[in-house]
Amino acid sequence: MKKKITRIWGIGLVVALMASLMVVAIPASAVDNLWDSEITPGPPPYQILAGSNVTDIAVYNDGEEIWAVTGDNWTYKSVDGGVTWTRGNTGEFTSNANPNLIAIAPDTSDVIAVCDTSMNKVFVTNNGGVTWNDLGAITDATAGTTIDTITDMDVSSTRAGQNKVAVSGYNANGEGNIYVFSVGAVGQLWGELKSKAGFNSSATANTVAAIAFSPNYPSDQVMVAVTGYVAGGTTDNILLEIYSFSHSAWNASAGFGTVYPALVVADTTGGTSAITNGSIALDPEYLGSDDILRNSFVGLNLAGTTTLDGIYQMKDTISKGVDTGQTIYSVAYNGANLIAGTTTNTVRYSADPMASVPSFYPTGSLKSPGGANSTVVAWAGTDAVAGTSGANSAFAVSTNNGKSWNDISLITTPTGNSTDVAVTADGSKVYWVSDQTDANGSFVSLYRNDGGWQRILTFADTSNYFVRLAPDDPDVIYLAEKNGDTVYYTSTAARISGTSAPPAPLLTWQSRAPMLPM
Numbered sequence: 001m002k003k004k005i006t007r008i009w010g011i012g013l014v015v016a017l018m019a020s021l022m023v024v025a026i027p028a029s030a031v032d033n034l035w036d037s038e039i040t041p042g043p044p045p046y047q048i049l050a051g052s053n054v055t056d057i058a059v060y061n062d063g064e065e066i067w068a069v070t071g072d073n074w075t076y077k078s079v080d081g082g083v084t085w086t087r088g089n090t091g092e093f094t095s096n097a098n099p100n101l102i103a104i105a106p107d108t109s110d111v112i113a114v115c116d117t118s119m120n121k122v123f124v125t126n127n128g129g130v131t132w133n134d135l136g137a138i139t140d141a142t143a144g145t146t147i148d149t150i151t152d153m154d155v156s157s158t159r160a161g162q163n164k165v166a167v168s169g170y171n172a173n174g175e176g177n178i179y180v181f182s183v184g185a186v187g188q189l190w191g192e193l194k195s196k197a198g199f200n201s202s203a204t205a206n207t208v209a210a211i212a213f214s215p216n217y218p219s220d221q222v223m224v225a226v227t228g229y230v231a232g233g234t235t236d237n238i239l240l241e242i243y244s245f246s247h248s249a250w251n252a253s254a255g256f257g258t259v260y261p262a263l264v265v266a267d268t269t270g271g272t273s274a275i276t277n278g279s280i281a282l283d284p285e286y287l288g289s290d291d292i293l294r295n296s297f298v299g300l301n302l303a304g305t306t307t308l309d310g311i312y313q314m315k316d317t318i319s320k321g322v323d324t325g326q327t328i329y330s331v332a333y334n335g336a337n338l339i340a341g342t343t344t345n346t347v348r349y350s351a352d353p354m355a356s357v358p359s360f361y362p363t364g365s366l367k368s369p370g371g372a373n374s375t376v377v378a379w380a381g382t383d384a385v386a387g388t389s390g391a392n393s394a395f396a397v398s399t400n401n402g403k404s405w406n407d408i409s410l411i412t413t414p415t416g417n418s419t420d421v422a423v424t425a426d427g428s429k430v431y432w433v434s435d436q437t438d439a440n441g442s443f444v445s446l447y448r449n450d451g452g453w454q455r456i457l458t459f460a461d462t463s464n465y466f467v468r469l470a471p472d473d474p475d476v477i478y479l480a481e482k483n484g485d486t487v488y489y490t491s492t493a494a495r496i497s498g499t500s501a502p503p504a505p506l507l508t509w510q511s512r513a514p515m516l517p518m
Contacts, residue, residue: 049410054387054395055100056376060109063381069099069114081380082395082409083452097121103155111163117150124183138179140192147179148172156213168208176208176227198253200227200239200261209278214288221245222288226278226298236267240314262317264298265308277301281333291316299328299340311340323348323360334379339402341375345388349402367404369396370458391440407455413443420466424474431467446479
């Protein structure tokens with residue numbers, strides 16, 4: 001028996017020795033997969049877009065197709081809610097136009113318009129961006145009028161095989177106007193609407209700040225406009241006006257009642273409050289032919305006063321200032337929740353904007369979209385999306401109705417300097433820290449990858465930072481300054497992605513006080 005055991009041991013030893021030789025003999029190429037590279041959030045394909053601004057965004061009604069312009073000679077298209085982007089064709093705008101406004105037809109993603117407000121040029125595609133056509137000089141030869149400053153643009157739904165493109169603004173004499181082009185019509189030219197009956201005493205208008213086609217345009221053929229004009233030299237009245245294409249007339253002249261144009265707000269400070277920025281959001285159920293359904297919101301940023309800046313709730317012709325004293329740049333309403341971008345990167349949000357006394361809140365400084373100014377907002381399905389301009393700007397998403405935001409793409413801050421990385425215990429999430437100094441300043445950014453990169457924290461600083469995770473709770477994250485005394489922390493990392501609503505007040509990220517010497 002002993003001899004038999006010895007033989008078995010001998011065979012095992014031989015097998016072990018042969019196995020060891022085989023390990024040694026494995027070529028180096030066979031173990032290359034022991035290391036792999038983690039793809040960081042940049043550079044292209046156009047997730048990081050250094051040196052530009054996200055000046056405007058347009059969302060198709062499926063909530064997935066989103067278009068953006070960044071003030072350069074390109075358009076950017078996403079079909080996955082803004083996670084990844086493709087840039088337009090080479091030589092997209094041969095006239096060297098740099099579009100900064102964009103709008104899409106609500107019912108067809110084939111029809112998109114872009115506008116370069118510095119050149120007063122509008123380009124339209126009717127094949128989803130494959131080719132673009134210059135709509136020519138924005139003038140009305142019959143009326144002898146032109147537009148010198150463009151403030152807004154919109155595209156209607158399809159009616160009788162045509163989509164209308166409208167631009168608003170004013171001419172060199174300070175006369176507000178709106179020009180319309182019918183895409184799909186034979187021999188179409190621009191036509192102006194200022195001379196149509198019922199416009200706000202035409203000669204006194206000084207600007208048309210914002211326009212919007214009715215979401216039910218194919219049936220009601222209605223467009224609304226926010227205008228400002230000086231009455232008697234002492235009062236700046238901001239008005240909401242309504243135009244009927246079927247009647248070719250405005251306001252009361254089109255049968256909308258004698259209260260139109262409706263007063264949004266009157267300033268009696270001496271006629272100094274021209275509209276710097278105006279925006280309008282119509283209720284998704286808006287119907288021009290039904291005064292009960294004519295609900296909207298107007299956002300204002302006025303020169304000469306901040307008291308009257310803000311958001312105004314319009315129930316048909318009845319105006320109520322619901323969030324005043326805020327410099328509003330854009331507004332968006334999905335029928336339940338309202339978001340408003342400001343002239344900074346702060347977003348205002350409300351879950352009850354149509355209430356008699358609605359509640360509005362600002363995003364926290366550490367969970368606003370990245371960027372410095374001119375925040376444009378929109379709804380993309382159940383998500384809110386935003387684009388910003390200025391230093392550290394980006395395309396951002398909120399999955400909790402505007403309470404907190406993550407930058408997910410088109411981030412203009414370079415990512416050339418990695419300072420730290422951390423991984424959750426189960427390997428499901430990777431946190432990566434980067435800082436960079438460029439012409440716009442110095443910024444620290446914390447990114448997270450749990451199936452896609454998002455920038456979950458960013459702020460201005462020049463120092464290196466490192467990240468640490470609590471061993472027993474991956475939702476607790478610390479970001480600390482190397483060779484410094486600043487520590488940021490969160491115990492709600494799950495909420496950073498918007499999977500659950502942040503607590504009120506919103507304190508997703510906090511800064512711990514530095515330790516003081518004994």
